[in-house]
Amino acid sequence: MGTRLMSRGRRAAAGAAIVGAVLLSAGCSNSSASTSSNGSAGGSGKKIVAVGAENEYADVINQIGGQYVSVTGIMSNPNTDPHTFEADPKVAHTVSTAQLIVQNGIGYDDFMSKIEQASGSSSRQVINVQKLLGLPDSTPNPHLWYKPTTMPAVAKAIADDLATIDPSHKAYYQANVTKFDDSLQSWNQAITQLKSAYPGAPVATTEPVADYLLDAAGIKNLTPWAFQTDVMNGTDPSPQDVATEKSLFTQHKVKAFVYNQQVTDTLTQSLLTLAKQNNIPVVGVYETMPTPGYTYQSWMNAEVSALNGALGHGQSAPTL
Structure with a gap:
C-alpha cells in the first residue's frame, strides 16, 4: 500500500525536473510514433498511440478505440499513491509520443501538462476531464471518475478525437460509445x-476518493x-478533527x-484498527483501477456491491 511522500504542491514542483528529459526524449523520437497492429488508423497500418494519465481513463480509451488504438495507462499501480506520482524519462517519452491523451486535471496529474508543453505537437488531441466538464480549478475533489456522469462524457470526447485522427473509423468509435453507455x-x-435501500446512511472516510x-x-x-482534504494532501489533520x-x-x-x-500512514492505519475493534465494516476504495481483471464498469459495480454488503449486512470488503 502506498504512503504519502509529498503534498500535491511539492509534487507539482518536482515535476519540473523532468522537462529536460522530455525535450531530450522528444528530440530523439517521432512525436507521432505508434504501435504496429492488424488494425489501421487513417490508412497508416498502425494503431493510434494513446495515453490515459490514470489507468481508468486508459481503459475507457481502449473500450472506445478497440482494435485501432494502442493504450498506455501511466498511473496504474494499486500499491502507490497517485497524489505523489513522479514522472520519469520513460513516462515522458510515452506521453510525448502520444496522439491522444486523457488526463484528469484539477491538479491531480499536472505532470502531464508539463510533458505536453515541453514536447509540443500541433496534432496531438488532449482531453482534460476537468475542462471537459467545465469545472473550475478550485474544485475541491479531483476524483472525477467516481461521478456517474463523468465517463459517458469522456467516452464521447474520446470517440470524437479518435475520429479526428482517424475519420475512416468514425462509425466504429461512435458505436463503441453506445455500447459503453449501455454497459x-x-x-x-x-x-x-x-x-x-439505505437513504442517508452514515459513513466515515479517510479522504474524498469515493x-x-x-x-x-x-x-x-x-x-x-x-x-x-488534509489526508488527501498529505498534511496532519487538526487534533479536533482527529477526535x-x-x-x-x-x-x-x-x-x-x-x-x-x-494511501496508508500511522493515522489511517489506526483508524482502520479502530473501525475493526468497533465492528464497523470496511469498504476499500481505490484511486486507480485495480488490475488485473477489472474494467472501469466492473470496478464501479464492485464498489457499489461492497457498499451494499457493508450497509445491509455488516460485511467488510477492505480490498477488491
Whole structure:
C-alpha cells in the first residue's frame, strides 16, 4: 500500500525536473510514433498511440478505440499513491509520443501538462476531464471518475478525437460509445437501489476518493471535510478533527468506513484498527483501477456491491 511522500504542491514542483528529459526524449523520437497492429488508423497500418494519465481513463480509451488504438495507462499501480506520482524519462517519452491523451486535471496529474508543453505537437488531441466538464480549478475533489456522469462524457470526447485522427473509423468509435453507455446501466441501477435501500446512511472516510459515488447514492459522509482534504494532501489533520473522526467509530455513529487502500500512514492505519475493534465494516476504495481483471464498469459495480454488503449486512470488503 502506498504512503504519502509529498503534498500535491511539492509534487507539482518536482515535476519540473523532468522537462529536460522530455525535450531530450522528444528530440530523439517521432512525436507521432505508434504501435504496429492488424488494425489501421487513417490508412497508416498502425494503431493510434494513446495515453490515459490514470489507468481508468486508459481503459475507457481502449473500450472506445478497440482494435485501432494502442493504450498506455501511466498511473496504474494499486500499491502507490497517485497524489505523489513522479514522472520519469520513460513516462515522458510515452506521453510525448502520444496522439491522444486523457488526463484528469484539477491538479491531480499536472505532470502531464508539463510533458505536453515541453514536447509540443500541433496534432496531438488532449482531453482534460476537468475542462471537459467545465469545472473550475478550485474544485475541491479531483476524483472525477467516481461521478456517474463523468465517463459517458469522456467516452464521447474520446470517440470524437479518435475520429479526428482517424475519420475512416468514425462509425466504429461512435458505436463503441453506445455500447459503453449501455454497459453503465447496471452501475446506475445499483446506485439507485443503494439510495433507495439505505437513504442517508452514515459513513466515515479517510479522504474524498469515493465522495462523488457516496453523494450519488445518498450516503452521508460524517468525516469532517477538513480532515479528508488534509489526508488527501498529505498534511496532519487538526487534533479536533482527529477526535471527531475517532468518535464516529467509538460512538458507533457510522455504518461503514470507506477506506482509501492506496494511501496508508500511522493515522489511517489506526483508524482502520479502530473501525475493526468497533465492528464497523470496511469498504476499500481505490484511486486507480485495480488490475488485473477489472474494467472501469466492473470496478464501479464492485464498489457499489461492497457498499451494499457493508450497509445491509455488516460485511467488510477492505480490498477488491
